[in-house]
Amino acid sequence: MNLFDVYPINDVTIVKAKGSYVWDDKGEQYLDLYGGHAVISIGHTHPHWVKRIEDQLEKIAFYSNSIKIPLQQELAEKLGRVSGKEDYQLFLCNSGAEANENALKMASFYNGRKKIIAFNKSFHGRTSLAVAATDNKNYIAPVNESDNVIFLPLNDEEALEGCFKKNGKQISSVIIEGIQGVGGINVAEINFLKKIRSLCDEHGAVYIADSVQCGYGRTGKFFSHDFAGVDADIYSMAKGMGNGFPVAGIIIAPHIRPKHFQLGTTFGGNHLACAAALAVLEVLEEEKLMGNATSVGKYLKEELEAIPELKNVRGRGLMIGFDVPEELKDLKKNLLWNQKIFTGESKPNVIRLLPSLALKKRDAEQFIDSIKEEIGLLVGQE
Numbered sequence: 001m002n003l004f005d006v007y008p009i010n011d012v013t014i015v016k017a018k019g020s021y022v023w024d025d026k027g028e029q030y031l032d033l034y035g036g037h038a039v040i041s042i043g044h045t046h047p048h049w050v051k052r053i054e055d056q057l058e059k060i061a062f063y064s065n066s067i068k069i070p071l072q073q074e075l076a077e078k079l080g081r082v083s084g085k086e087d088y089q090l091f092l093c094n095s096g097a098e099a100n101e102n103a104l105k106m107a108s109f110y111n112g113r114k115k116i117i118a119f120n121k122s123f124h125g126r127t128s129l130a131v132a133a134t135d136n137k138n139y140i141a142p143v144n145e146s147d148n149v150i151f152l153p154l155n156d157e158e159a160l161e162g163c164f165k166k167n168g169k170q171i172s173s174v175i176i177e178g179i180q181g182v183g184g185i186n187v188a189e190i191n192f193l194k195k196i197r198s199l200c201d202e203h204g205a206v207y208i209a210d211s212v213q214c215g216y217g218r219t220g221k222f223f224s225h226d227f228a229g230v231d232a233d234i235y236s237m238a239k240g241m242g243n244g245f246p247v248a249g250i251i252i253a254p255h256i257r258p259k260h261f262q263l264g265t266t267f268g269g270n271h272l273a274c275a276a277a278l279a280v281l282e283v284l285e286e287e288k289l290m291g292n293a294t295s296v297g298k299y300l301k302e303e304l305e306a307i308p309e310l311k312n313v314r315g316r317g318l319m320i321g322f323d324v325p326e327e328l329k330d331l332k333k334n335l336l337w338n339q340k341i342f343t344g345e346s347k348p349n350v351i352r353l354l355p356s357l358a359l360k361k362r363d364a365e366q367f368i369d370s371i372k373e374e375i376g377l378l379v380g381q382e
């Protein structure tokens with residue numbers, strides 16, 4: 001049997017990882033500024049994370065949600081404290097798409113409505129509702145097409161107001177990434193998020209903060225939406241939550257009450273997943289990684305802004321993107337093969353940096369030296 005070929009891949013086999021570094025099967029070392037797509041939050045194979053999972057594995061790895069799992073409550077309390085959303089309620093699942101699917105569904109159960117507002121260039125996942133709210137026709141199968149999703153331009157307050165005016169009481173929810181990831185690191189403006197909050201309040205709609213990529217401390221705040229100083233009704237989270245262990249969730253504001261059987265899952269919140277997620281939060285706090293994301297992110301952004309060839313450097317904390325002009329189109333590839341540095345991308349011309357939140361300043365410095373060197377070589381070739 002062959003694998004179902006769904007992605008173009010880099011010709012490299014990683015066999016070992018530690019902190020912000022990975023090694024291939026030939027022993028070559030790479031600096032990882034991609035974090036396996038923003039997943040590695042506390043650093044690859046962090047010893048505390050490994051130990052917590054190993055210890056749990058010795059006891060019990062899985063049992064279904066038909067019994068008490070105190071680790072879930074422990075996780076809910078810890079997550080509430082670290083995120084500052086102590087009065088929210090946690091529902092655990094397994095992936096970002098599933099988290100958003102449940103968030104959109106919960107909003108519709110709550111207000112009995114069907115319409116969803118999403119934004120141009122959004123990415124919310126590949127399951128039916130999440131993909132319907134994703135602005136990329138290539139991902140949407142005919143069966144997922146829905147008249148219930150309205151796409152609006154990001155940060156356009158007038159369009160948002162107009163849409164609420166027209167559709168008023170039909171709008172169930174507004175779903176927005178605090179910083180669009182797949183779409184190319186586009187930051188939702190503070191006033192725009194405030195406007196979403198006030199329009200949702202006015203019209204009885206649910207504000208859903210997709211924090212799957214931009215959350216979990218990556219921007220220096222636990223949720224990047226919180227830069228706006230207003231709360232969302234539901235936050236979805238995944239990637240950084242387990243540092244590579246598949247675990248995801250939504251947290252739901254207290255006014256949205258649960259009803260048995262509206263949501264459910266077999267694997268979500270299993271013992272092993274909770275142990276991994278707890279280990280991540282413990283390290284995040286212990287090693288003050290949100291502060292590190294702020295300071296190393298600031299350094300990277302300032303250094304990148306000073307490189308004249310790179311345009312429109314943007315993002316927050318350790319979620320940074322910049323535009324690469326046509327003459328430097330090989331930059332990402334050259335960083336990987338010449339400098340042994342993994343970065344992310346966003347088509348057609350954006351490089352994305354999504355490293356571990358424990359990225360050291362000296363690694364950031366190495367990246368800046370390397371990118372300058374590669375730009376110099378590419379400019380010299382013209």
Ligand SMILES: Cc1ncc(COP(=O)(O)O)c(C=O)c1O
Pocket residue numbers: 095096097098100123124125126177181182210211212213214238239
């Ligand atoms: C903002 C956002 N939401 C949702 C998802 C979907 O997450 P998953 O791939 O875990 O289903 C992603 C994945 O890239 C994402 O970036």
